[in-house]
Amino acid sequence: GVLRRARRVLTAHATSVYLGAIAVGTGVLLSIGLAYARQAGASPAAQVAIAVLLLLPASEVAISCVQRLAARLVPPKRLPRLDVSAGVPTEARTMVIVPTMLTSSAGVDAMLHHVEVLALGNLDPCIHFAILSDFADATAGETPEDAAILERACHGVRALNLKLGADHADRFFLFHRSRQWNAKERAWMGWERKRGKIEEFNGLLRGATETSFSTQIGDLALLPSVRYCLTLDSDTLLPRDAAKRLIGIAEHPLNRPRFDPAVGRATEGYGILQPRVSVTMASAAGSLFARLWAGHTGVDPYTTAVSDVYQDLFNEGIFT
Secondary structure, three states: OHHHHHHHHHHHOHHHHHHHHHHHHHHHHHHHHHHHHHHOOOOHHHHHHHHHHHHHHHHHHHHHHHHHHHHHHOOOOOOOOOOOOOOOOHHHOEEEEEEEEEOOHHHHHHHHHHHHHHHHHOOOOOEEEEEEEEEOOEOOOOOOOHHHHHHHHHHHHHHHHHHHOHHHOOOEEEEEEOOEEEOOOOEEEOOOHHHHHHHHHHHHHOOOOOOOEEEEEOOHHHHHHOOEEEEOOOOOOOOOOHHHHHHHHHHOOOOOOEEEOOOOEEEEOOOOOOOOOOOOHHHHOOOHHHHHHOOOOOOOHHHOOOOOHHHHHHOOOOOO
């Protein structure tokens, strides 16, 4: 009974309880440190300096304790989802986009192979795949090797459509941007790099015509019907039917974002969904940094799963 009441109070007044508990915890730890300093004969100036030095570590300890307590009081919850395993509805048509750089013919071949593997694991007529590409930064708008690299990419995307597209339909796309002069970087480059590619592509889906996509391969008439974008890095895997599971979450009525023009953002639902990210055993051995931060790869993820305090307590996530 006491635990249930604590849960109700915590969820009903999440922000005030969470921040208040952190403030109280930080204050208690500061008071202990200052009491010890006074007992040791510290001067007022020294006590102020000690308080400043203790503030950050005390708040970190308080945050860790409060988050541990919140995770115990508020049980983890999964977002509701629809079952689209039988097929993605046409109104939920999704484009899997892979922002990348075209730097060599070998790199183009590797990217085409990667996209083909992604598609083979996520077969559905309403799931499409697009490579969003730039050339590498250069001292001129065009370089001698650009044309050959781009032609190889265009040919590869057309070949994928012939190979895997139903009735040779346009399941695969290529959107390549021209370089633009960046005075700050003092180089010719794709506008705003990866973020710029995604922003311009979203504009393209909404009917924008003034973009820097100079080469577009695929049936562009399909673009207005695309509802969701699933963004992957060029080395990110997409497990079998993972796209369908994400689409099922995005399609659920409780998760759909409600945009409030008065505040300029979504006030209900979610505009961005971020799945759990894991590290493969192969990539974990790639460098000393990877070995330090990869964690226990190869271990059953269900036995090491933990709740996300922000999602469980505030119904929001930290976007990274």
